[in-house]
Amino acid sequence: MATYQVVLEALAEPSRRGLLERLATGPASVAELASELPISRPAVSQHLKVLREARLVDFDERGTRNVYRLDPAGLEPLRTWLDGFWQDALDAFEAHARAVSETRRST
Amino acid sequence: MSTSRRGARPLRKSALVPQSPNDAFRIFVDDIAVWWPLATHSVGRERATSVVFEHGIGGRIVETHGEGETAVWGSVTAWEPPRRVRFTWHPGTPEPEATEVEVTFSDDGDGGTRVELTHRGWDNRPDGTDARSSYDTGWAVVLGAYAATGALTR
Numbered sequence: 001m002a003t004y005q006v007v008l009e010a011l012a013e014p015s016r017r018g019l020l021e022r023l024a025t026g027p028a029s030v031a032e033l034a035s036e037l038p039i040s041r042p043a044v045s046q047h048l049k050v051l052r053e054a055r056l057v058d059f060d061e062r063g064t065r066n067v068y069r070l071d072p073a074g075l076e077p078l079r080t081w082l083d084g085f086w087q088d089a090l091d092a093f094e095a096h097a098r099a100v101s102e103t104r105r106s107t
Numbered sequence: 108m109s110t111s112r113r114g115a116r117p118l119r120k121s122a123l124v125p126q127s128p129n130d131a132f133r134i135f136v137d138d139i140a141v142w143w144p145l146a147t148h149s150v151g152r153e154r155a156t157s158v159v160f161e162h163g164i165g166g167r168i169v170e171t172h173g174e175g176e177t178a179v180w181g182s183v184t185a186w187e188p189p190r191r192v193r194f195t196w197h198p199g200t201p202e203p204e205a206t207e208v209e210v211t212f213s214d215d216g217d218g219g220t221r222v223e224l225t226h227r228g229w230d231n232r233p234d235g236t237d238a239r240s241s242y243d244t245g246w247a248v249v250l251g252a253y254a255a256t257g258a259l260t261r
Binding site (some may be wrong): 078079082083085086087088089090091092093094095096097098100101 | 118120121122123124125126131134135138141142143144147148222224226255
């Protein structure tokens with residue numbers, strides 16, 4: 001399971017966001033991605049590896065080549081993180097509001 | 108495509124506070140610098156010194172850190188005290204892929220207030236145009252999730 005840091009690091013690099021943007025329009029092979037984007041073929045492979053580890057892309061084998069596509073399963077860790085983020089924030093708000101209420105009652 | 112939408116459903120959280128909706132709304136907005144966990148939930152982290160929630164539509168939520176640097180977390184798109192406030196959410200990142208947070212305050216029937224927070228917009232590009240294909244493949248969800256967490260996680 002990818003952690004949210006792995007997903008965020010994968011998303012933080014502009015070339016990788018470019019690859020995701022391209023794959024959002026449809027699946028493509030490494031050769032196709034390298035010809036369409038200003039990224040060398042070895043670099044495309046390297047970026048795809050990172051995106052695969054973050055589970056943001058997956059591939060299907062078609063003969064001798066791999067065809068890559070988006071795999072939004074990678075977003076679940078981000079969602080889990082965000083859930084904890086808002087829980088912490090609302091817990092803090094609740095604790096403060098209760099403390100204000102207690103102060104008012106005792107004065 | 109159902110698998111691409113799993114991460115996109117709105118996130119909901121709630122809290123119960125002893126005040127009336129009127130006071131709860133005021134505390135939420137005007138005391139944000141007191142109650143918000145700035146050291147962990149901010150762009151500047153331990154360098155963050157304050158956060159201000161400006162009133163009214165177009166009002167911004169602004170963090171101050173370090174030597175007076177600022178980071179805008181979002182801006183108000185609905186301002187209906189004491190019932191509802193809604194704002195864009197793009198902490199520390201540019202606005203284009205902002206998601207949206209709505210907070211409602213309702214009487215809990217026992218003198219207190221139920222506060223409900225909804226974070227949505229993961230599946231929705233604000234520009235509307237050209238969003239269809241990316242919506243189907245999940246790219247809008249990726250962008251939305253990225254914008255939602257923004258720089259708060261670095």
